[in-house]
Amino acid sequence: MAAITPSEPVSTSTQEIHTKKMWKTLVGHVPISSPFYQFHPVTRLYLFVFLGVVPLFIFVPEINFLLVLVSMALMLWGRADLRGLRIYAPMVVTVAIFMFTVVILAPGKDPTYTPLHMSLITIYYQPVFFTFAAYWRLMAMLSGTILYFSTNRERDMLVALRAVRLPFVASYVIGLSIRAAGMFMEDFRTIREAEQARGLDTKAMRISDQVKLYVMYLVPLFSIALRRAEEISNALFARGYTVTGRVKGGGQRRDYIRSLYAIRTRDVIAIVILISLFVGAGISNLFFNVFVITDSPLNIYLRGVLNIP
Amino acid sequence: MSTDATTMTAEGVWAVEEGEIRSPGIIHVVMLALFTGIGIVVGTFGSLAIPIGFVSAFWPGQAVQSIGSIWFGWWGGIAAGLFPLISNSLSGSAPLPVSIAYLPANILQGMIAGYAFRRLKAHPALVHGRDWSIWILWGALVPNAIGAAWGSTMLVAFGLVTQAAQLITFLGWFVGNSIPTIILGSIILKFVSPLVMRSNAFVKKWWA
Known part of the structure; x- marks a missing residue:
């Protein structure tokens, strides 16, 4: 979803839509x-x-x-x-x-x-x-x-941290970690739904078994996190990102997301x-x-x- | 052909092979972020599960802290310090200034286990009884004792509990962190360590 910058002109009809739309x-x-x-x-x-x-x-x-x-x-x-x-x-x-x-x-x-x-x-x-x-x-x-x-939102936090000149790697880690928390919850839901689709009835289980099951959810979740780390790091490498945020050959990478917001x-x-x-x-x-x-x-x-x- | 991680000796897990080049890279930074994300969820749910004031009667976040440093060295240590700042804020269990004051103890809560496993050459998949005893002592009891002592002292320093209430706070904190660490941490180490040890993100030394 595109960012709505404060300076963006808003028509009446767009305003009506905006009052109904929500940011998560x-x-x-x-x-x-x-x-x-x-x-x-x-x-x-x-x-x-x-x-x-x-x-x-x-x-x-x-x-x-x-x-x-x-x-x-x-x-x-x-x-x-x-x-x-x-x-x-x-x-x-x-x-x-x-x-x-x-x-x-x-x-x-x-x-x-x-x-x-x-x-x-x-x-x-x-x-x-x-x-x-x-x-x-x-x-x-x-x-x-x-x-x-x-x-x-996670995006607002990222822009704010970059606006106070937090190093790229620190703001990136904070932004990705908050986004990862959301992805982690999504994966958790997917695993639970997959088990329920196979007929698992947690209500019929004893509390001790439910606790054991909850702990066992973490095994596939960690596996997914490991695979995702490989994928994200490969994607970042392919786009030329470095830990320092500097572009190879000198200079700083343009901070696109921060440029969308004006003080x-x-x-x-x-x-x-x-x-x-x-x-x-x-x-x-x-x-x-x-x-x-x-x-x-x-x-x-x-x-x-x-x-x- | 890859060696099964659980059949490796504990010394072999931490040994850097001849010609093996290990250096920190983007994958470690990404893993730090993802692991912090996992910590945020586990820590937030732990704090909301059975809250008893500033401490939780069930905070599995400490398991994530210890495990992180065992698998990812200092990257796990940084995650151990970072994720409680966010999870405490999201769960409302501690305001930001108090969470910042907890920072040294949170890093220690993570790094003690990582240091002990590397120094004492324990197997991350808890293969032998010796690995279990190192895990329970240096991964759960000692870090939580230090964390609870530091945390309760900070609460007194911030004027959130009286000096007289510090011992009760310490005990609640220590028990509330140690039990889930032993239960949750042991299962995760036992079943997930073999996967992590095969990945590029696994850290044998401190940063790579």
Whole structure:
């Protein structure tokens, strides 16, 4: 499918088609008319780095909660298919269960901790609130990551990495590995369907046999990967590709895929804003002790209610 | 006539024959990418299968890490470091900064097995009892102990778990990685190694 560049003129009838067509992103689908695609892939990569890393400088759960909302709002704005996010639901719940169970069972032995006697157990305020703040920090970082993978394709990632001048071999390996993950899943489906066509009924199998069967799927999959490696490397060799990306006889190979995308004024403005916010948050936290857990309004309120100094 | 890989001696597997020229090439780069792709799928499904917080109760990705370095030397080691960056992001089990902090341990989790198999001359197809013991000790238990120690320390450093919770996190991580590594890794090595050893992508030294 041809790339739709931001500068490409779009007629009304083409617009109608675009609203129905979807890009397959790394973990979902997004309409090709999504406003995200009005920005260069490198701008989206900066957004990913910002949302994925800036919570490290913020230990105020309210702000991290807002960052989660920002990521969700961006997903809605970008018209991402939110049904794909269901796969993360068990993770979101079990992470909370794990973190709070661990901190209740192993709160530590600091004498300054304030015990709170519940009906059956005693919990300690400081480690529990620390865990609460850590949970929202984690959720903020994860939502930024999920946003990126929900709204970008392997191709967007490749263009973004090349735009930041990552060496050819590194960007090629990352791009091919993500594509290979998709091919690997396709092969997996083919093998399963071939077995089912021969009458294999996995529902009638014991769980131990199902696990054994699952493991045995890997044998043909690795065989296919080996054969594919030979084919791809022969194809690359035939087209004159080298590990360095240089053309024999000197010079660099023209980067066709990157030439399809142009960085525009809106990209520059967005990148400057993201970098400024990122640096601002980092300096505020590291040098001026801002965005720390004691700044949390909820923490201040609870300490007041519980008479904790 | 080609020799059956399983009938080769362990020393013979790693020995470079007289006149045999081995140099890294495009096939190794492609294999690195494809192996990383396999790792992404196995790692993502492992993280989503039985998640218990930042660790999974079943993470077969470590098997792929150890196997990769046994078969492909440093190319497998690079894949071992690279694929968790992507699979952790796709599965939502760890954000990117934390995954980057895991990087040294992930490379070690892969390379320890590769180093041990080359240094101790173990057969990748696990032909003898000695090969099995080297695999279980240096391919599963030691790498996972190091990985779990480093990973749980990073979680404390990032303020995601308290110091007091580190031991529980370590144990969950170690068990959750070791059991699938031993089960899955053993089967893959036993059945797929003979195929890999016959391919051009197999690495006898470190890079070729």
